[in-house]
Amino acid sequence: MTKYILLILYSLFVLEGVVAQQDSVIVLQEVILSDSKLQQFSNGLSLTKLSDSIVRRNKGMLTDNLQFVSPIYFKQNGYGMVSSASFRGTSAQQTAVVWNGININSQLTGQTDFNSLMPQNLDGVTIRSGGGSTQYGTGAIGGSIHLNQNLIFDKLNENQLNLGYGSFNTSTLFFKSSIGSSDYSLNIGLGHFSSSNDYKYLGTERKNENGAFSNQNLDIAFGWRLNNANFIKLFHNTFIGDRDFSATLTAPSNDNYRDLNSRSLVEWAHVKTKTTQKVKVAYLTERYRYYQNKASSEFSFGKSKSTLINYDYLYRTNKWKLNGILEANTVRAEGSSIEKETRNRLATILLLSHSVLESFSYGIEIRKDWVNDYKSPLVFALNVMAAPVEDYAVNLNVSTNFRIPTFNDLYWKGAGASGNFELVPESSAQAGIDQSFSFSDLFNISLNGFYITTKDLIQWRPNESGNWTPINIQNVHQYGFEFNTRLYQNFQNSSWRWNNGYAFTKAIDNESDNQLLYVPLHKLTSNLSFKYFRFGTFIQGLYNGEVFTTTDNSQRLEGYLVLNIGVTYSLPKWNDIEIETELKLNNVVNENYQNVAFRPMPNRNIHLNLNFKF
Numbered sequence: 001m002t003k004y005i006l007l008i009l010y011s012l013f014v015l016e017g018v019v020a021q022q023d024s025v026i027v028l029q030e031v032i033l034s035d036s037k038l039q040q041f042s043n044g045l046s047l048t049k050l051s052d053s054i055v056r057r058n059k060g061m062l063t064d065n066l067q068f069v070s071p072i073y074f075k076q077n078g079y080g081m082v083s084s085a086s087f088r089g090t091s092a093q094q095t096a097v098v099w100n101g102i103n104i105n106s107q108l109t110g111q112t113d114f115n116s117l118m119p120q121n122l123d124g125v126t127i128r129s130g131g132g133s134t135q136y137g138t139g140a141i142g143g144s145i146h147l148n149q150n151l152i153f154d155k156l157n158e159n160q161l162n163l164g165y166g167s168f169n170t171s172t173l174f175f176k177s178s179i180g181s182s183d184y185s186l187n188i189g190l191g192h193f194s195s196s197n198d199y200k201y202l203g204t205e206r207k208n209e210n211g212a213f214s215n216q217n218l219d220i221a222f223g224w225r226l227n228n229a230n231f232i233k234l235f236h237n238t239f240i241g242d243r244d245f246s247a248t249l250t251a252p253s254n255d256n257y258r259d260l261n262s263r264s265l266v267e268w269a270h271v272k273t274k275t276t277q278k279v280k281v282a283y284l285t286e287r288y289r290y291y292q293n294k295a296s297s298e299f300s301f302g303k304s305k306s307t308l309i310n311y312d313y314l315y316r317t318n319k320w321k322l323n324g325i326l327e328a329n330t331v332r333a334e335g336s337s338i339e340k341e342t343r344n345r346l347a348t349i350l351l352l353s354h355s356v357l358e359s360f361s362y363g364i365e366i367r368k369d370w371v372n373d374y375k376s377p378l379v380f381a382l383n384v385m386a387a388p389v390e391d392y393a394v395n396l397n398v399s400t401n402f403r404i405p406t407f408n409d410l411y412w413k414g415a416g417a418s419g420n421f422e423l424v425p426e427s428s429a430q431a432g433i434d435q436s437f438s439f440s441d442l443f444n445i446s447l448n449g450f451y452i453t454t455k456d457l458i459q460w461r462p463n464e465s466g467n468w469t470p471i472n473i474q475n476v477h478q479y480g481f482e483f484n485t486r487l488y489q490n491f492q493n494s495s496w497r498w499n500n501g502y503a504f505t506k507a508i509d510n511e512s513d514n515q516l517l518y519v520p521l522h523k524l525t526s527n528l529s530f531k532y533f534r535f536g537t538f539i540q541g542l543y544n545g546e547v548f549t550t551t552d553n554s555q556r557l558e559g560y561l562v563l564n565i566g567v568t569y570s571l572p573k574w575n576d577i578e579i580e581t582e583l584k585l586n587n588v589v590n591e592n593y594q595n596v597a598f599r600p601m602p603n604r605n606i607h608l609n610l611n612f613k614f
Contacts, residue, residue, distance in 0.1 A: 044383025089507030121189025166607030
């Protein structure tokens with residue numbers, strides 16, 4: 001493996017030496033730095049960015065933001081509890097979450113709990129549909145969700161404070177401060193979200209027992225311009241969660257779950273007209289304690305520490321972009337169910353983008369990983385974008401993708417002292433076609449079709465001794481389409497927006513020909529907002545179709561419709577302070593629904609927000 005590292009490094013530095021003779025430094029007055037690959041190498045793929053108003057409109061967890069505006073289906077074990085995603089019918093482990101360009105899916109479980117992510121202090125949340133294993137590694141099979149913090153090198157001094165209170169003793173507090181100059185940029189964000197969460201179970205005399213939670217969050221982003229070509233960036237996030245796990249309709253609960261996750265990233269960037277070099281060093285930790293009886297001092301635990309080093313070299317001309325990446329990663333994990341283990345990984349990535357014409361471009365991507373405890377496949381992607389006429393564009397993409405076994409999969413004690421090394425990575429192939437039509441600045445419509453096939457899907461099943469163990473057993477395929485419309489109009493003193501989305505998803509077990517668990521055939525979202533002078537109003541709609549809860553499709557949860565409405569008012573500016581009030585009524589029709597079997601979701605409730613900007 002050493003020879004591959006030396007060859008790649010030698011090639012990149014030789015290329016740098018050649019182009020440096022004719023390259024010049026970029027002189028920028030204002031620089032915004034984020035996940036550059038997301039912007040530069042996503043031709044042929046659908047990107048959806050959440051606006052700041054959408055992020056602020058929902059309480060405090062990423063699930064609240066995404067479920068009303070995206071085709072992603074979220075499965076929650078009661079409100080505020082563990083939340084997992086199903087993207088285009090794939091599993092939670094096959095949806096990647098990317099923070100400032102780094103995949104942050106759990107090393108223990110392979111998935112992300114979306115109720116442990118608080119996006120209010122971020123600068124961008126983007127949904128990238130389609131396979132992304134070449135760029136973002138394991139887990140990016142159905143799609144990826146990107147959390148970015150931007151750094152602006154310009155004179156800046158802004159502060160935002162959000163205070164909220166609502167039903168079930170729910171309180172929110174978010175504060176973000178941004179200061180900067182031409183030489184530095186600093187963003188600091190604090191977040192708090194807690195609730196007694198004791199909502200009524202509609203149709204019964206019971207409440208949501210043992211469902212209280214309290215989440216705390218810290219975000220830091222700092223950038224320093226050394227000169228016109230060199231920048232140092234530092235990003236950090238810490239999340240602290242303390243959740244009681246809700247009871248169900250059939251069983252009481254007295255358990256508790258506490259988790260502490262931290263992410264730190266240091267990056268050096270050297271930017272010239274034709275080249276950009278980046279070196280990233282990241283350190284990520286996750287740890288949890290689970291108390292089956294919260295009154296007891298006994299608990300089970302899991303923890304992991306991950307160190308990542310990444311070298312990124314980009315060469316660009318007016319029509320070409322060539323990006324070579326070398327990445328090394330070491331993960332150490334241990335827990336009550338796994339012995340202390342270490343995983344070492346090396347990855348090489350090559351990305352090519354060519355703008356043949358202003359209306360036609362394509363991209364080619366290749367990735368190869370080497371890991372000490374499994375064999376990883378070579379994966380590739382091909383993306384094409386064409387805009388034959390002014391108001392119409394079509395994107396094509398095909399890719400192969402993979403997901404590696406997690407630490408729990410490979411090293412769980414129940415699989416035997418020697419581990420479970422016969423597992424192989426899940427591998428998939430996918431294809432998609434996206435079409436979009438735009439009419440002036442008033443209307444946009446898009447239709448996205450997809451097909452995914454996956455083999456060696458990892459499932460946990462009981463063995464001959466009755467112990468649950470993970471095995472490669474299931475081959476599946478998913479297909480469907482996503483339809484979106486966006487209408488918007490600005491007038492002198494008013495504006496309105498109406499965004500609609502519909503997703504049709506078939507996710508089939510090839511062996512039984514049944515729909516996979518918790519994948520709705522239909523999902524519909526609608527968001528309508530109107531603003532007149534200082535007043536505003538909005539309505540959010542979410543329809544999730546029925547889902548099956550058993551593999552033979554004999555039992556199901558009925559579909560449900562949830563509607564939220566709200567009003568806003570912006571007070572006159574006072575001492576350079578802007579104040580906006582927002583009153584929101586959730587689940588207006590008091591829908592009695594379950595997101596997971598026997599776990600009712602909240603009844604009608606109200607929340608008041610005060611937003612200060614100064």
